[in-house]
Amino acid sequence: MLLETGRVVAIEPDGIWVETIRKTTCGSCAAQKGCGHGLLNSISSGRRSLIRALPGELDPAECRVDDEVQISIPDEVILRGSFIVYIVPLVFMMLGTIIGSESAGNADLGGALGAAAGFIVGFSLVRVHAWRHRDDRSLQPTLVDILPREAQALRIG
Numbered sequence: 001m002l003l004e005t006g007r008v009v010a011i012e013p014d015g016i017w018v019e020t021i022r023k024t025t026c027g028s029c030a031a032q033k034g035c036g037h038g039l040l041n042s043i044s045s046g047r048r049s050l051i052r053a054l055p056g057e058l059d060p061a062e063c064r065v066d067d068e069v070q071i072s073i074p075d076e077v078i079l080r081g082s083f084i085v086y087i088v089p090l091v092f093m094m095l096g097t098i099i100g101s102e103s104a105g106n107a108d109l110g111g112a113l114g115a116a117a118g119f120i121v122g123f124s125l126v127r128v129h130a131w132r133h134r135d136d137r138s139l140q141p142t143l144v145d146i147l148p149r150e151a152q153a154l155r156i157g
Helices: 023-027 036-043 075-103 107-132 149-156
Strands: 002-012 015-021 048-053 068-073 142-146
Touching: 002 048, 015 068, 048 068, 068 075, 075 107
Parallel strands: none
Antiparallel strands: 002 015, 002 068, 015 048, 068 142
16 A cells, blocks of 8 residues: 655545655656656656545544645555556557558558547546546545644654
């Protein structure tokens, strides 16, 4: 299970929005320079991101804006999510290439158009999957702990 610490930026009745600095995932990864996620982080300033966390062991009403909290993400969610996000568009792009090159008069043009269409279909399926599972507690980050204000003050000072 991956644990990440972040700062609460918004509170909703069914969850919280947490600003994180992705040091856990990118700092210890062996593929730092070859990963698209790491590349995008290096372009963005401060390597910060917003994550919506569902209530886990705690009620979101117990949080206040600027509280430091700990959220958890199960390892299998990261693996399954990576597979879906990377492999599904790639498979549909390859299928589109094959279908486009076989069915068009100009195989190169048909293959290129089929690849683009397949990628769009695959990406759309990933978006639909994400939308359908947006409230599935087993696939979402969950709120685990609110760090004591004394510990937060020691970190800042």
